[in-house]
Amino acid sequence: MVRIVVTADLHYNISRSREPARRVADDACSAGGDAIVLVGDTAGAATGPLLECLRLFERFPGRKLLVPGNHCLWCRDGEDSLTRYESVVPAVAAEAGFHVLDHDPVVIGDVGLAGSIGWYDYSFADESLDIPEPFYRAKVAPGAAAVLTEHRWLVEAHRPRLHERHYMLGARWMDGRYVRLGMSDEEFLGLLCDKLAGQLRRLADSAGGIVAFTHHLPFDELVPRNRPDRFAFAAAYMGSPRLGRVLLSEPKLSHVFCGHSHWPGRWEIDGVTVVNVGSTYSNKRLEVLEL
Template sequence: MARQARRPRLARVSRWREDLSRLWRDKAMTTLAHLTDLHLDHWPANLDAAMDLLAGTDPDVILIGGDNGNDDGLRRTVEALGRAWPEADIAWVMGNHDLWRKPYRHLWSRFSDITATYLEGGNLETDSCTVVGTYGHYDYRGGLATIPLERYETFTDGRHVWNDRFIDRLGRTNPQIAAEIAELFWHRYQAAVARGLPIVVLSHTWPFAPTDDRSRSFFDAYGSNQLIGDAILAAKLRPAVLFCGHTHRADRWEEFGFPMINTGSDYSEVKVTIWDLERGTIPGASSAGHEP
C-alpha cells in the first residue's frame, strides 16, 4: 500500500568539494547536482522540495538518479530543471520502481520527447567530463550466501519480503538481467575511459556489494549489482565520483579509492547533493582497461 502523500521536509543540501589537483590540469570547476528517489507518483510535492534545495546553486550538470515517479514524473522533473537551468546538461537513469508493471526491457526504450540524456542509451559527453550511468539491478552478491538463488528469486526469505516482484522479468532471473545491464555498461564505461576526461558514474542501485560479510542481510541482495563494480574496477581509469540512491540512506564511501555518494532522499525527506569537480584531462587515461 502506498504511503499517503504529504508535504516533504526540506533536508540540508550536501556539498562536497574534491581536491583533485594532483590528477587534473585546469582549475575551473564543473558543478554537479544529484537528485534521486523523488517518487513523484506518490509524493508529487517532492519536485518542489528538490527545486527549493537547488535554488541559489548554478549546476553545470544535473543528474537524476531513478525512482523518478515513472516516465511522467521524469518528464516533469526534466522540464522543471530545464526551465530553471537552461544552460545545464541533464542526464538520468531509471530506478526499480520505474519498472514496476513493465517488462524490464523498458530500460532500453527510446525517450525522444525528453530533453535530457538517457544514460542507459549512451554517455553524456561534456567538455569537462563524461557521465556514464545505469539503473543497475541486482546480482544477489550483496546478500547472504546461505540463502540460495531459488529463495532470492521468490523475493522472500520466509520472514521478509522484497517488493520487486512487480517487475516483469520476461522469464529471466535477476542475476541474468543484472549481467545484461552490466555488459552494456562496460562498453559505455570503456568509451568514457577513451575520452581521457574525468568520469562521473550515476547508478540507481549500489554498484558494489558490502565488503564486510557481517554487514550483509537478505535485503542487501536487492541493493547492488557487483557486476557494475567489477566493470569499474577492471578499467584503467576509476571514476572521479560516483552517485547512487535506492537505499534511502545518505552516506559516503571511499573504499575503492574514489568518492561514492548516496544522496539518500527518503520519500518525504528530500535531499540533493552539490559536488564541485575540477576540470581537465587525465594524462594517460585514453587506454582501455581489461574486460572483466
C-alpha cells in the first residue's frame, strides 16, 4: 500500500495563515506516509517564508513533494516568473528536502505521481458577467480599470459594452501585477500541458497507477459558481479544461488533487476521483490517499 498525504494553499507569508499552517504541518508529520504533497501557494514572492514553511515538514518520514502555485511565481524586483518556476522555487525546496514534482515525476511503489502548477486561459470566466476579454487579460475588472491610470484605456476602448454592473466591479487578479511570464497565459498553459502529458506518458510505462496534482483547476465542475460578482470575476483565473483533457487522456490516472480555489470538494469525473483540498487562509485541510 502507498499512503500519500496532501495539503495545499498554506500561504505561509500571510499572517493569519501561519498558525493554521503550522498545525496542519504538525498533523501531516504525525499522520505520516510514503509522501507528502503540497499542492501550491505555499508562500509568496519572498523566499524566506517558503523555506520556513517547508521546514515545518522536517520530521515527515516519506518523500516531500511540492507543486508551486500562482503565488509562488509572484516576483520580487528584477525577477521573472519563469526563473522562479524553473530555478528559484526548486532551489529553496531542495534546501528543505522537497522535490518539485512539476520538473520530474516520481514513482513510489507501483504508483506514479505527476504534478503541474497548471494555469488559466480565461475559459472558466463567468459568462453572466459579460466582461470583454481584454479586461481578463489585463486582470482588472472594469470598475478597477476605471480608477487605475495604466488600465483606463480599456474602459475607453470598450465603453459601449460596459454598464453599471461592470463599473461596480472593482476586483483585480493580482497575478497581473506580480507574475511576469514573458508570454501569454495561454502560451504558458500550453507549455505546462505538454510537460504534464510527457510526465503521464513516462509514468504509464513505469507505474501501475497514476495520481496527479495540479494547483489550478482542470475541470469546470470544480469552479465555484453563483457567487457575488467580486468573486465571480476570479473564475477566469481558476484553471483550464485543457489541463483536464490532458489528464483524462491517460487511462492509468485514478486521482487528481487540486488547490487554488480554497473551495473543498470531491467529484467523480470520467472514472477519476478529483479532490480539491480546499484550504482557506485560516483553515488548512489535509487529505490522505491510500492505494
